[in-house]
Amino acid sequence: MILFNLRCGEDHTFEAWFRDGATYEHQSAVGEVVCPVCGVTQIEKAPMAPRLATNASRNERDVEMARQIRGAFAELRDHVEKSCDYVGADFAEEARKIHYGEEKRRNIYGEASSEEAKELVNEGVSFGRIPWSQRSDS
Ligand SMILES: [Zn+2]
Helix, strand or coil, X not given: CEEEEEEECCCCEEEEEECCHHHHHHHHHCCCCCCCCCCCCCEEECCCXXXXXXXXXXXXXXXXXXXXXXXXXXXXXXXXXXXXXXXXXXXXXXXXXXXXXXXXXXXXXXXXXXXXXXXXXXCCCCCCCCCCCCHHHC
């Protein structure tokens, strides 16, 4: 069996299976190959694997991957929100206090500017940065 991409005189494209190439030639010559959209029997072979179809499926994969990544971040965010104390813009200060033992060890999360983050790194304070997705994304 062989699969052909076909196009009718009205520019509809469709796929059809034939026993072999000769069978297609014969059937199209005697008008047995019919466009499923408009019923026209004027059929020709369309180029295989049109570029549009390839791009579309790659976009779908990209969309699916982006969706999974967003899902993973959303899970991470939920986990952080459940197990850590939110300290907002005081993150750098709080992280420092915990690091130097001024406050009891606990998990915190909040916002830090890149300047603050750099200082924390220099002081050897361990923390992680995660891309925070907006709730409206999910
Ligand atoms: Zn047609």
